[in-house]
Amino acid sequence: MTMVQTDAPNIVLKGLSKSFSENPDQGSYVLENVDLTINRGEFYILLGPSGCGKSTLLNILAGFIEKSSGELTIQSQSAAKEENRGFVFQSADSALFPWLTVEENVEFGLKMKKVATAKRKEIANHYIKLAGLSGHNQKFPKEISGGMKQRVQLARVLANDPQILLMDEPFGALDAMTRRTMQKELIRIWTETNKTVIFVTHDIQEALMLGQRIGIMSVGPSSKIIQSYQIDMPYPRELTSPDFNEYYKVVQSHFD
Amino acid sequence: MKTIVQQEVKLKPLEKKLPFKFYWKKVLKTGIITWIGLLLIWTVAAHFSDPQFLPSPLATLRGAIELGSDGSLFIYMAYSLVRVLIGWLLGNIVAIPLGLFIGSNKTVRELVEPVINFVRFIPPLAFITLFMLWFGIGEQSKIFLIMYATFFVVTINTLTGVLSISEDKIRSAKSMGATDFQVLRYVVIPAAIPFIFTGAKLAMGSSFMAIIGAEMVAANEGVGFMIWNARLYFQTDWIFVGLVVLGLMGFSMDRLFAWAGRKFLKRYSIVS
Secondary structure, three states, X not given: OOOOOOOOEEEEEEEEEEEOOOOOOOOOXXXXXXXXXXXXXXXXXXXXXXOOOHHHHHHHHHOXXXXXXXXXXXXXXXXXXXXXXXXXXXXXXXXXXOOOOHHHHHHHHHHHOOOOHHHHHHHHHHHHHHOOOOOOOOOOHHHOOHHXXXXXXXXXXXXXXXXXXXXXXXXXXXXXXXXXXXXXXHHHHHHHHOOEEEEEEOOHHHHXXXXXXXXXXXXXXXXOEEEEEEOOXXXXXXXXXXXXXHHHHHHHHHHO | OHHHHHHHHHHHHHHHXXXXXXXXXXXXXXXXXXXXXHHHHHHHHHHOOXXXXXXXXXXXXXXXXXXXXXXXXXXXXXXXXXXXXXXHHHHHHHHHHHHHHHHHOHHHXXXXXXXXXXXXXXXXXXXXXXXXXXXXXXXXXXXXXXXXXXHHHHHHHHHHHHHOOOHHHHHHHHHOOOOHHHHHHHHHHHHHHHHHHHHHHHHHHHHHHHHHHHHHHOXXXXXXXXXXXXXXXXXXXXXXXXXXXXXXXXXXXXHHHHHHHHHHOHHXXXXX
């Protein structure tokens, strides 16, 4: 019997809580009792106002910070702890290495794993092309635009072939037009690579453009996922379609 | 449309004026005018005073030729320069790894920082006598003094460099599979290079200060000795030669260092 893993749970959270104080009592929790199941290959959106702890949740999923209590299971083929998760940071300027060229940035993870130079170049070039950065291999991050920097971040993460992509408002700092292009590109890359994506945003429109499922987080402290929506619209999605508007109204109602 | 055409015509004479302004700015940039002005003021001031008190630029030049003819000026310069270079290099060799270590380890930082911030306010010159007592009046005490002058500037700058690395860079490196050692080698050190470079550059200045002091107190050669010795013979022009030579030495070392930085560390965006 062949296993089709598309719908197998990939990430399971049960009653996960996080407090930054050492002696957590009621009210000091950033996150409290978060329950969440994300399937393999799913595009999942965490939507909420700023300060609701969605980035904290993403950082816990990445293994950057520890949870205080609850269960977190990440199932993957790879036994390596953090390498099966790729993280795309909000600010490309603080995440990319400015002393390395685009190509060297993309090669970084492979170099750390001591992959042979020729193989490294080949893989890096594949993802540079996939991210639409061909011809910019030898440029330094300061020589390219904000949107391109986020492409570099994406290519850099994908070159390590992680199973899960964690994205923390990666398009938040881009202008509206570039953001739209990047959203389309991300959907294209996601369709081609079949990764599980968890994408954090506070922008309802962005959430509806991208997500298969949207989890709405309550205002902090003690945030949790209060509602989850399945978005049944085909890609590429139309901003002006009646369906889109209907979804928009429903999601917006949580923030009024 | 008509108004636009008129404006274009009006702008034309302005463009013709540009070349003069352009060359003037270029000349101004070289600093030549500042130097000519300074020499003029010096000459005029010297004209109205006793040469024993303020020798003219010409008298200083004559003094330099006098000191240079038997080679003593160049020997003194070489002595001071070699002392500074050795002490500065050794100081950097000790300070950079230590700064990296203190910067990356919170416990060590908390233990060491109060001491560093106390000792660094004691100027190198205050240590001259003590270092002579400890290391003798030979080269050793002078090298140690310059190491001391270099040490704190470079350590503190390196440490600041390490602390200013964004958490995102370290996290991203780790999530891409870098070990702790790889994070140090491929992220922390490259990110700290601009800070280390600035520290080393500043340390060069304080090294010159320290060596002149040491040579004045205890040496039979070097530019500091030359300046101090000139007082015995009332050779004020020699003192001026010493000052000018010090300025030139410091200036060329600084330029050379900045040039090397731009040439070899370009990708690290050093400030020079």
